[in-house]
Amino acid sequence: MHDVNWVALSIFVLLFAFITWLGFAAARWRKGDLDQLHEWGLGGRRFGTLITWFLVGGDLYTAYTFVAVPALAFGAGAVAFFAVPYTIVVYPLLFLVFPRLWQVCHKHGYITAGDFVRGRYGNRWLALAITVTGIVATMPYIALQLLGLQVVLGGLGVYGSGLAADLPLILAFLILAAFTYSSGLRAPASIAIVKDILIYITAFAAVIVIPMQLGGFGKIFAAVPHEKVLLAVPGAGTTGAYGAYATLALGSALALLLYPHSLTAILSASSGRAVRRNAALLPGYSFMLGLLALVGFFAIAAGVSKLPEFAEGFKQFGNNYAVPALFLHSFPSWFVGVAFAAIGIGALVPAAIMSIAAANLYTRNIHCEFINRSPTPKQEAQLAKWVSLVVKVGALVFILFVPTKYAIYLQLLGGIWIIQTLPAMVFGAYTRWFNDWALLIGWAVGTYAGTAMAISQDLKPAYPLKLGGFLLPGYTAFYTLLLNLAIAAVLTLVFNALHAKKVDETVASDYHA
Numbered sequence: 115m116h117d118v119n120w121v122a123l124s125i126f127v128l129l130f131a132f133i134t135w136l137g138f139a140a141a142r143w144r145k146g147d148l149d150q151l152h153e154w155g156l157g158g159r160r161f162g163t164l165i166t167w168f169l170v171g172g173d174l175y176t177a178y179t180f181v182a183v184p185a186l187a188f189g190a191g192a193v194a195f196f197a198v199p200y201t202i203v204v205y206p207l208l209f210l211v212f213p214r215l216w217q218v219c220h221k222h223g224y225i226t227a228g229d230f231v232r233g234r235y236g237n238r239w240l241a242l243a244i245t246v247t248g249i250v251a252t253m254p255y256i257a258l259q260l261l262g263l264q265v266v267l268g269g270l271g272v273y274g275s276g277l278a279a280d281l282p283l284i285l286a287f288l289i290l291a292a293f294t295y296s297s298g299l300r301a302p303a304s305i306a307i308v309k310d311i312l313i314y315i316t317a318f319a320a321v322i323v324i325p326m327q328l329g330g331f332g333k334i335f336a337a338v339p340h341e342k343v344l345l346a347v348p349g350a351g352t353t354g355a356y357g358a359y360a361t362l363a364l365g366s367a368l369a370l371l372l373y374p375h376s377l378t379a380i381l382s383a384s385s386g387r388a389v390r391r392n393a394a395l396l397p398g399y400s401f402m403l404g405l406l407a408l409v410g411f412f413a414i415a416a417g418v419s420k421l422p423e424f425a426e427g428f429k430q431f432g433n434n435y436a437v438p439a440l441f442l443h444s445f446p447s448w449f450v451g452v453a454f455a456a457i458g459i460g461a462l463v464p465a466a467i468m469s470i471a472a473a474n475l476y477t478r479n480i481h482c483e484f485i486n487r488s489p490t491p492k493q494e495a496q497l498a499k500w501v502s503l504v505v506k507v508g509a510l511v512f513i514l515f516v517p518t519k520y521a522i523y524l525q526l527l528g529g530i531w532i533i534q535t536l537p538a539m540v541f542g543a544y545t546r547w548f549n550d551w552a553l554l555i556g557w558a559v560g561t562y563a564g565t566a567m568a569i570s571q572d573l574k575p576a577y578p579l580k581l582g583g584f585l586l587p588g589y590t591a592f593y594t595l596l597l598n599l600a601i602a603a604v605l606t607l608v609f610n611a612l613h614a615k616k617v618d619e620t621v622a623s624d625y626h627a
Contacts, residue, residue, distance in 0.1 A: 125451025
């Protein structure tokens with residue numbers, strides 16, 4: 115520790131102490147039997163519209179989002195704003211598809227995506243593929259929440275190397291592990307309310323106060339290099355940055371709600387109507403995200419990367435330090451404590467939901483499917499609690515001992531992997547036409563091709579697809595999803611022509627409220 119901002123750190127610690135108390139107290143909120151997995155892992159499916167709004171928002175708009183999106187605008191410019199249309203495209207998908215999934219999952223007691231796929235298609239291997247994909251895609255996501263927490267701790271003066279630097283991070287995640295184990299999904303649901311209030315206060319303060327200090331938005335945009343304000347105009351025979359931007363937004367939108375933590379938050383709602391209402395209300399977060407992306411331009415205009423007092427932070431965290439540096443430069447210490455606590459708490463909420471979601475998947479679709487097929491409800495819930503601890507410890511070990519870039523790389527791969535579950539999940543909510551083995555083969559080909567394409571581009575998200583004389587750079591996940599769908603559709607025609615047997619424990623009426 116050095117150059118510690120004691121005022122900001124004190125505010126940060128006080129707010130963390132409050133949400134720690136809240137996390138443990140949540141066990142008694144809307145009290146249920148936490149020895150039942152649906153009570154511990156889905157909050158008893160009793161969260162109404164408002165709580166679901168805070169929970170889903172807290173789940174999707176993570177600490178890493180609030181650090182990385184402005185950092186991308188700071189470093190790469192306008193491309194960072196893909197996050198705004200991407201989150202807008204998400205919500206029609208939420209409105210159309212997920213109330214149907216909620217309805218059938220509620221009727222049959224499904225807790226995970228693997229449960230739904232197992233019931234819909236009757237294929238345990240397809241369900242296992244969906245389950246493993248969800249767990250593997252979630253783990254680096256949890257690690258990235260730790261990165262967001264590390265960055266704000268660095269802004270408070272807590273960074274360096276060795277145990278002294280890592281101890282605050284370890285302590286924060288021990289607290290997270292304890293209240294998640296104790297309270298289940300009720301803990302992040304209650305904490306999300308505090309987190310989101312703090313985030314909104316921080317975002318609005320930033321877009322009002324900082325432009326006033328910098329002389330207005332005109333001067334801010336004049337200070338941003340032209341090439342960062344606009345996407346590069348495509349040349350002849352290529353869609354250039356335009357195609358990459360559009361497919362990145364669309365592909366990210368299609369993938370987002372397929373992550374286990376997204377589905378866990380949605381299935382915790384009290385009704386399909388609550389899910390639909392949230393599809394209408396959640397764009398409020400997109401508005402806030404647009405404001406936060408602008409903060410990256412504010413950091414350029416303020417010249418924080420050139421100030422000597424922030425040199426160590428940028429050396430340690432790169433462009434991810436742009437937001438902490440800007441806040442330290444622009445606000446009094448007490449408000450820095452509030453803002454950093456908002457981001458820090460924003461790490462704990464999604465990390466808790468992610469660990470619960472991964473634990474639910476392992477328990478229901480691996481352990482209870484392949485190891486112990488007849489556990490008692492109490493044994494099932496207890497196993498999920500222990501697995502949630504293991505998941506968090508794994509993420510902590512990853513971020514402490516593995517270079518940060520690998521967590522980022524794996525998270526980028528996670529988006530490619532998770533989107534391969536879309537045919538089984540999204541189309542499965544509407545039709546049983548697809549053959550289960552065709553879906554499994556499509557998933558396998560899409561996953562392999564996406565991984566190979568990403569590695570060939572040094573894990574950059576865009577792949578330069580060549581068709582005839584045209585170059586079409588686009589999001590790797592989107593291209594491989596099209597490949598997955600084509601293979602699944604063709605093989606379904608073949609298998610259906612062979613009169614392959616279909617198993618489905620659901621009926622059409624299960625999908626309607």
